[in-house]
Amino acid sequence: MKKELVKLIDLSRCTACRGCQVACKQWNELPAKRTKNFGSYQNPPDLQWNTWTLIRFQEHEKKNGKVNWLFRKDGCMHCTDAACIKVCPTGALYHTEFGSVSMHADKCIGCKACITACPFSVPKYNADTNKIAKCDLCYTRLQVNQPPACVLSCPTGALQIGAKDAMIKKAYARAEELGGDANVYGDKFVDGTHVVYILPERADVYEHLPVDPKVPLEIIIWKDVLKPAGLLAAGAVVAGCFLHYITHGPKTPDDETTCEGGNKS
Amino acid sequence: MTNHYIDMKNSDCILIMGSNAAENHPIAFKWILRAKDRGAKIIHVDPRYTRTSARCDYHVPLRSGTDIAFLGGMIKHIIDNNMIQEEYVKYYTNASQIVNPDYSFKDGLFSGYDAEKRSYKKDTWTTMKDAAGIPIRDYTLQDPQCVYQMLKKHYERYTLDKVSSITGVSKEDLLQVYNEYGATGAKDKAGTECYALGWTHHTVGSQNIRAMSIIQLLLGNMGVCGGGINALRGEPNVQGSTDHAILYNILPGYLKMPSGPVDTLAKYIEKYTSKSTDPQSVNWYQNYPKYTVSFLKAMWGDKATAENEFGYSWLPKLDDGKHHSILHTQDAMYAGKIKGFFAYGSNVAVSSPNSTKVRRGLEKLKWMVNVNIFDNETASFWKAPGVDSNAIDTEVFLLPAAASMEKEGSQSNSGRLVQWRYKAANPPGDAWADGDITMKIMDTLRELYKKEGGAFPEQILNLKWDYRDALGKFDALKVSKQINGHYTQDLTITDPVTGAKEENKKSETVPTFAKLMADGSTSSGNWLMSGSFDQKGLNKMAKRGKEDPTGLGLFAEWAYAWPLNRRIIYNRASCDLEGKPYNPKMKLLEWTGEKWVGDVPDGPAPPLANKEKGKLPFIMKADGVGSLFGPGMVEGPFPEHYEPLEGPLSKNLMSGQLLNPAVKVFKSDLDKVANADSKYPYVCTTYSCTEHWCSGFTRWQPWLLEMMPEAYLEISDKLAASLGIKNGDQIKVASIRGEVKCVAMVTKRLVPFQIDGKTVHEVGMPFNYGWRFPEGASDASANYLTPSIGCANTFCPEYKAFMVNVSKA
Amino acid sequence: MKIGMIKATGPFERVVHWCVALSCLLLCFTGMGMMYHSLNGLGTMVGGMANLKTIHNFGGIFFAISLVFTIGMWWKEAGLFSFPEDWQWIIAGGGYLWHVENMPEVGKYNPGQKMFFLVVALFGAIMVASGLIIWFPFSFAVSLVRMMYVLHALGFVIIFAFFFVHLYLVTIGAPGSAPAMFTGWVTKAWVKKQHPKWLKEMEEDGTLVVYGEEKCSKKGRC
Structure with a gap:
């Protein structure tokens, strides 16, 4: 039986400690690259083939003039109607029994169609292997009932994973508790993502986050x-x-x- | 911490001031957010808007080094608006005691000041006692000489206008914080304070914490769930380092380091044993002789006998009045007075203030030993950029050490929770565990002393030195047992109350420090840890019980917290005079009429309502109460605002004393100062980021380096615009002592302050970087900028407030 | 070669035609191997999908070069319609679909062939351009690359469909055409039937080459 899981990201609890970013690299054995400080805490500057999850830092000036520092853990949203799977010529990208989007790396031919298709700009190309790479929600861990590395590493409970229905319910309860502009992001498009955000601000406030993502026309x-x-x-x-x-x-x-x-x- | 990490969830208001909890104590933030979920207000007061601020209810920017002004204003506000927890203040603090009429405070100076020595004679900083030696009290708190009235008088000057003008915090923000935090003065509310290096890294570091302690006592927040003063320690085991005395001025368990004139054990015990004739005071430090003798027995075993004062004469003694903090050490090193130096697990070339002075000092050493898991700027100081290696004669030994996960042992967290940790992997290559390195050095020394005699071989040769396992390796468990202590002979203890006799066998571990003796029949390396094993030798630090019957997060079966597994110290102060908890929803302790139930209480005595046997809650104090008037500090019984060594003001708005009058000022040619100097117009502060360890050995970790690759200066968009600096530009940051080049991080998170009617900008820079790694890194250690000055009490360096200039590189 | 056959194409023309035809076919099938998961087996035949992609990509370059020659060679003859007869031919459906009394006489290329040429030329160019953009997507805006996928697929649909029409007509639909592609020699009857105007033109211009007659090329072999 299919057991759909959802990873819930409560950005109101994220302290941008980036434990998830490192835990991801550790579990998935992704190397680091030499970077430069470009005037931001955010680094690497974007998702990369060796960076499957990235905390984005954004200074947001509110209407009342107060500055808000927004953090967003970026990474694969694991869509149900997944554009990447749709365009993948070889079936390298596929839905797992958990609803997440995983990848048979051996099947990937580096055609980059998924990179173009993804509404969230998630898949990244590795020229050395001629393959793309992205978060697979730690499929190997899910298979043995372990949470993804990022979830395990999160000290504040900003990340959790569980049955889809329960998580969505939790998300709405939390958004209501937070009040204001807080909202749930993820369940309403591409037939529902398997990564769902609780956004303290409206979705259009966040950089690099499509307000109404869909499989491109x-x-x-x-x-x-x-x-x-x-x-x-x-x-x-x-x-x-x-x-x-x-x-x-x-x-x-x-x-x-x-x-x-x-x-x- | 008086409380513990999990307890933060029980708070109603958390003031994070002097700490960047989310960045530097990420796990603490788990519990802080739990409190927030319960509806607690989380307030961040800090010069910078940080990742902590982002998760708090609100952030209040404050100029670096003005915390006492801010807190003094809060004390005034709490008293003026009668927000105090009255019963608590009356009975559990020294508010009602009468201050010595000779005590005075005038224009920034307390009575007894010696300007030449920059120190105080404290003989007038006392409270009055009656003929029986019991403090005289006025429970109405109306006597103008009572501590409460003196406190009120002292902080009369800390008006909103003045505090705002000094700190740069708007009056609205001040009032909001004062009112919200002051509301925890209600009996069933608790407020806690989280501080860290943002408070200790100042010339008035200890007094910052004292000021907050006064507030916590006024509001009845000490000893209660969700209250306390909580030092978030920067390293997983830094609590252990002070508990076990990696400081020059203490012995393990915070016993005092003896000085030259205190040349006999009798004198030592006479000097440091706390005395009280008040029947209501437990006066726990009357047990000082027991802990001292047990410690000496642990040092020298059978060689320590009553006849030789248990080897007291073998203890090293400080020269009277001399200090040996890192600041003093480096000053002496620069003056060429130090021959050899152990930089054990440290990187002083990056981590100590005034790097130029530090590195010039290293050049004057004959030898240096650096024990570390990576090479660092200290071990390689002789080949640093711009250094002429040929001109340096220092012989450097770099000993590769095991990392924390490569060795077994105990680890003490900020909440005094001592957890046993097992080895996860063998150290790589030639790396050894610290214990093995220390043993090897000591073995060699003992051999040499045995062979060659030397000036004073007894202290070395008589040492009890049996800490090896069957394979000849350092055995952390053996050391821990030695620290816990054992009976050195068969011993019968008679209970003073019941008269019951208890037989104890020689070599059995002592199950509590209450059983330690002053006659040499017990041995204990650190009395605080006595109880970390039970009498059968069970290691309580390795306990992993997950039960929490109280629901308060005490988890009494998880590891061991000193003292005696007490999770919240001074916990009897959480109950009223009858022993009923002030907050019935959080029954930390409750007196049933016969005994206390809940956390491990501060002693079994009944609450204060029992006139005969009742005891005061603050058992470590001679008078049994919390000190609003605290004569222990070197710069005065009440914290007073003084400006940092370098600041934007030429005059202290609060008094005629610009700088802390009791602070030690170093005078070498490299100790240059630029106060209120137009050449260095911006306040600068330094700090560590989440991604890196203090002096940056994490730079060798590629994932961490990838996230935070190089030094940067956080600068407000307004200041950057006026200097023509764009985000990501290379810039030059200079103080009068040195300069560094780094990347400009232009941000809206920093805002200029209005100080004394003028706009003052503050910038900030992390101190995690150095030239040694990564390859090609610039020599951007922030401590090139900082001054060699520190807290008047602890000599913890002032890293947090000094003046710089910023320009495009 | 039978005496009296008429020379319809030269060797260069035939080589180019074969190049463009084969590479087009190759691209169609390798492309289909990637477009339809059920045809992933085509990848297996060449040692994996990655090879299939490589063949497709470099086959595309070969196609592009062939296409340049094709267009250069034929655009004058097959790229331009001549009115009014071509228009009449189109209205009449080329006489393929129903009985037409007075078909206009067809020259070297009938309007159907011209249309096929134009489709191949236009969509071939589109396929090359879109294919290159898809091949190197990072050099272009994502929205552009996405449109290229649409164009590439559309081009495939049209070229593939036209290809079958072409195949039918040159084989069993209009017997006698195929030799023009193989040997270059066709029967006079076929020319008379399919391209009577061209025959007349050649005869008038004296450019008609008939196998076995005097008027052969100077190289001596006809």
Whole structure:
């Protein structure tokens, strides 16, 4: 039986200690890269093939002039209607029994289609292996009933994982408790993500967070319209030709003009 | 901590001041957020808006080094608005005691000041006692000479206007904090304070904490669930380091380090044993001789006998009045007075203030031993950028050490919880555990003393020195048992109350420090830890029980908390005179009429309502009560605001004394000062970030380095704009002592202050960086900027307030 | 070669035609191997999907070069319609679908062929451009790359469908056409039937090459 899990990220409890960022690298054996301080606590600057989860730091000036420092743990949202799975040519990306989006690395051919398709800009390309990489919600840990490394590392309880329904319920209860602009992000689009945020601020306040993420229209046209259309059109043409052949017949050159030796004279 | 980490969840108001709890104590924040869930107010008062501020209800920016002004204003506000917990103040503090009429305070100076010595004679800082030696009290608190009235008088000057003008905090913000925190004066409310290096790293460090202690006593917040004064210690085992005396001026268990003139055990005991004739005072330190003799027995075993004063003469003695803090040591080193130096697990070239002075001092050593898990700026000081290696004769030994997870032992957290920790992996390569390194050095020394005699071999050769396991390795368990203590002979103890006799066998571990003796029949390396084993030798530090029947988070079966597994000290102060808890919802302790139930109480005596047997709650104090008037400090019984060594003001707005009058000022040519100097117009503070360890051995950890790769200066957008600095620019930060280059982090999180009518900017920089690693890193140690000065009581350096200039590099 | 056959194509023309045709086919099938999971087996045949992608990518470069020659070679003859006869032909459906009394005479390429050429030229170029952008997505805006996926798929649908029409017509739909692609020689009867105007033009211009006649190329082999 399918046991859908949801990782709940309560940003109102996140202290940006980045334990999750390190725990992720440790469990998944992802190397560090040399970085520069670019005037922010945030580093690396973005998700990378070797950084599957990243705490984003953002200074947000509220209407009353007070500054709010927003932290957001970025990473794969594990969509139900996952654009990456939709576009993956080889089936390297797939849904696990937990609803999360995992990846058979051996199947990945580095086509980068998922990078383009993902509404959250999550998959990242590793030129050395010619493969993409992203969070798989610690599938190997989930399989043995262990929480993902990030959840395990979180000291404040900003991260938790559990049955989808229970987590969504919890999320709404917490958002209500927080009041104000607090809201739940994740359950309402792409048929529900398996990572759900409790955002203390409105979604449009957060940088790099799409307010209304969806599988891009182009991807839908490609995969849901043109992909079947390709077969349909070719099939229709073949059928039409056959029909033409048996009803109208071929356009054959006239016999009398194909006079052998006629040109000899 | 008087309380413990989990207890923070029980608080109604948490004032985080002098700490960046979320960044530097991430686990503490778990419990702080639990309190927030319960509806507690979380307030952050700090020069910078940090990751802590982001999770608090609100942040109040305050100029570095003005905490006492802020807290003094709160004391005044609490008294003026009668927000105190009256019964508590009357009976559990010295508010009612009468102050010596010769005591005075005038224009920033207390009575007894010797300007030449920069120190006080404290003989007038006393309270009056009657003929029987019992303190004279006025429970109405109306006597103008009573502590309460004197306190009120002292803080009369700390008006909102003045405090705001000094601290830069707006009056509205001051009032909001004062009112919200003051509300915990209600009997069933508790407020707690979390501090860390933001309070200790000042010339008035100890007095910052004293000021808060006064507030906590006024509000009845000491000894209660969700209350207390909580030092969030910066390292997992820094509590253990002070408990076991890695300081020059104490012996294990906070016993005093003897000085030269105290040349006999009798004199030592006479000098330091606390005396009280008050029948209501437990006066726990009357047991001082027992702890002293047991400690000496632990040092020298059978060689310590009554005849030789248990080896007291073998203890090293401080020269009278001399100090040997890191500041004094480095001053002496720079003066060329020190030959050899053990930088054991430390990186003074980065971590000590005034790096130039520190590094020049290292050059004058004959030898230095650095014990560390990585090479560092201290071990490699002789090849630092700009240093001429040929001109340096110092011989440096770098001994590779095991990391904390590569050795077994106890670890004491801030909540005095001592947890046993097992070894997870073997140390790599030639690295040894500290214990093994120490044993090896001592073995060699003993051999040499045995062979060559030397000036004073007894103290070395007579040492009890049997801490090896079967394989000849350092055995942490053996040491821990030695610290806990044991009976050195078969001993019959008669209970003074019941008369019951108890037979104890030689070598059995002592189950509590209450059984320690002053006659040499017991041995204990640290009386506080006596009780960490039971009599059968069970290691209580390794206990992992998860039961919490009180629901208060005491978890009494999880490891061991000193003293005697007491989770909240002075816990009897949580109950009224009848022994009923002030907050019935949080029954930390309750007197049933026969005994206390709940946490391990501060002694079995009944509450104060029992006129014959009742005891006062603050058992470590000679008078049994909390000290609003606290003569223990060197700079005065009431905390007073003084400006840091370097600040933007040329005059203290509170008094004629600009600098703490009792602070030690170092005078070498490298101890330059630039106060209120237009060349260095900005206040600077330094700190550690979540990602790095103090002096930065975490820079060798690629994941951590990736997150925080290099030194930066946090600078407000307003100041940056006026200096033409853009986010990410390379900039130069200079104090009169040195300069560093780093990255500008332009932020809205820092705001300018209005100080004495003028705009004052503050900038901040982490002290985790140095040139040694990563390869190619700039020599951006923040301590090139800081001054060599420290707290007048502890000499903890002033890292938090000094003046700099900032410019584009 | 039978005497009297007419030369329809030159060797260069045939090579180019084969290049573009084969690479197009290769791209169609390797592309389909990636587009349809059920056809992932095509990847297995070449040692894995990664190889399939490599073949597709570099096959695309080959196709692009072939396409350049194709267009350069044919755009004048097959890229331009001549009115009004082409229009009439189109209205008449080329006489393929129903009986038409007075079909306009067709030149070297009928409007159907011209249309196929134009589709191949246009969509071929689109396929090359979109394919390159998809190949190197990081050099372009994500929104552009996403549109390229649509174009690439659309181009496939159209080219693939047209390809079958083309295949049918040159094989069993209009017998006698195929030799133009293989040997270059077709029967006069076929030319008369399919491209009578072209025949007349060649005869008038004297460019008609008939196998076995004097008027052969100077190289001596016809």
